[in-house]
Amino acid sequence: MRNVNLGKRTVADIDGQVAKVLRGLGSPEPPINLHIVRDLLKLDRGYYSTTDDSLLKEMFSRLKVGGKQVLMRPTLLADAVRTLSLKALYLPDQKRILLDRSLPPLKHRWNEAHEIGHDLIPWHAGMMLGDTEQTLTPACHEIMEAEANYAAGRILFLGDRFRAEAEASTPSLELVRTLSKGFGNTMTSTLWRFAEQGHGGRPMVALVTGHPHPTKRKVDFDPARPCRYCIESPPFRERFANLTELDLFQVIVGYCGAQTGGSLGQAEVALRDCNGEPHVFAFETFFNRYEALTLGFWLRPQPTVAPRRA
Numbered sequence: 238m239r240n241v242n243l244g245k246r247t248v249a250d251i252d253g254q255v256a257k258v259l260r261g262l263g264s265p266e267p268p269i270n271l272h273i274v275r276d277l278l279k280l281d282r283g284y285y286s287t288t289d290d291s292l293l294k295e296m297f298s299r300l301k302v303g304g305k306q307v308l309m310r311p312t313l314l315a316d317a318v319r320t321l322s323l324k325a326l327y328l329p330d331q332k333r334i335l336l337d338r339s340l341p342p343l344k345h346r347w348n349e350a351h352e353i354g355h356d357l358i359p360w361h362a363g364m365m366l367g368d369t370e371q372t373l374t375p376a377c378h379e380i381m382e383a384e385a386n387y388a389a390g391r392i393l394f395l396g397d398r399f400r401a402e403a404e405a406s407t408p409s410l411e412l413v414r415t416l417s418k419g420f421g422n423t424m425t426s427t428l429w430r431f432a433e434q435g436h437g438g439r440p441m442v443a444l445v446t447g448h449p450h451p452t453k454r455k456v457d458f459d460p461a462r463p464c465r466y467c468i469e470s471p472p473f474r475e476r477f478a479n480l481t482e483l484d485l486f487q488v489i490v491g492y493c494g495a496q497t498g499g500s501l502g503q504a505e506v507a508l509r510d511c512n513g514e515p516h517v518f519a520f521e522t523f524f525n526r527y528e529a530l531t532l533g534f535w536l537r538p539q540p541t542v543a544p545r546r547a
Contacts (some may be wrong), residue, residue: 239482240433241383244412251384254357255391267395268421271349271364274392280356281331284338327352329362332509347389354388359383377546390430393422403435410523412483428530429468436534443468444485444531448524450495451484460487465528474533476510489522489531498526507539515539 245253260390261277275282296465325348326335334352336345355361381424399420406412408431416435417427432443445466447455455505469477493502503521510516520533 238464238466240429240466242471242474243284243380243383243387245409247384248387251358251388252391252396254359255388255396255517258357258392259396265395265396266421269351269393271346271392271393271534274353275334276301278353278356279332280353281333283333283335285326285335286338325352327355329356332356346393346421347423347426348395350389353392354385355381356390357392358384390426390433393426393515394430394434396419396455399430400434403431404437408435408441408519408532410530410532411519413530413532424525424530425466425493425528428532429466431532432470436472438472439470440473440518440535441470442473442485442533444482444489444529444533446486446489446529446531447527449486449490449493449501449522451490452495453497477508479511480508485533488520489529492520493522496524498524500524501529505536506533513534515541 258274258277262269262273265273274280299459324337324344325338327333334349334356336348355395360386363415399416402416402419403412410428413428413431413455414424416431417424420427428443428445431479432441443466444464445468447458449463461483467482467485488506488508489501491506493501501522501524503519505517505519507515510519515538517536517539518533519536520530520531524530
């Protein structure tokens with residue numbers, strides 16, 4: 238799944254909303270404390286559990302999932318949580334965020350920021366959303382969910398603070414790891430933000446996949462859709478739109494080993510742009526024993542060798 242390309246006006250509007258929050262907090266240092274963000278926005282946070290639905294039964298509100306009414310009676314919300322693998326809920330009429338207690342704390346952090354994003358974006362007002370384990374609700378809500386994800390990233394990575402730190406050093410997964418620790422977010426969410434915001438004007442792509450080595454793939458691996466996420470920098474999307482996710486996955490298959498964790502390998506590879514011109518990219522992949530994280534970034538044009546005349 239490729240990252241959604243939000244329009245410039247939308248991005249500017251969301252940036253403005255996040256900037257007001259950060260100013261209201263006195264330009265905090267990383268990692269940002271979401272408790273003070275919620276206090277500023279007057280948001281409440283609670284937790285629910287799929288094994289104890291007493292709280293869910295109290296939420297007889299106007300919740301919609303994928304634009305459809307799901308709560309006709311109190312027990313139906315609990316049914317929706319189980320059926321759709323909901324990981325977070327935003328209840329605008331109550332100014333309340335509910336998180337799935339069973340998820341790890343770092344996932345709570347991203348999910349909470351995502352729901353804060355829904356509250357923060359003015360044109361999301363009045364919409365009742367439930368976010369599934371796949372992050373996106375059906376296609377009609379793809380843009381809205383992408384907007385909330387973008388807002389979450391801007392909050393958790395402190396607006397332009399992340400971009401400045403990312404662009405100050407040569408791209409690498411080690412740099413992504415360092416930024417992940419500094420800003421207090423997961424490696425995956427940091428890699429996503431790095432490709433979208435820390436590219437420094439160069440073509441850059443990040444992939445989140447299962448283990449790329451044929452002997453280490455899970456039984457449910459889909460060769461037609463090998464990437465969980467494919468995150469492209471704007472310059473990459475513009476110049477290398479001819480490359481599919483499958484093309485990029487085959488690139489990392491070409492250099493990755495069968496290690497069960499840690500670095501799976503790195504290589505310089507040639508990618509052809511939309512005009513057929515070759516360019517050299519640096520690629521590297523790390524496996525955290527759950528998913529493979531790959532970063533690829535432009536190095537230089539590949540020289541073309543003119544044929545010799547007889």
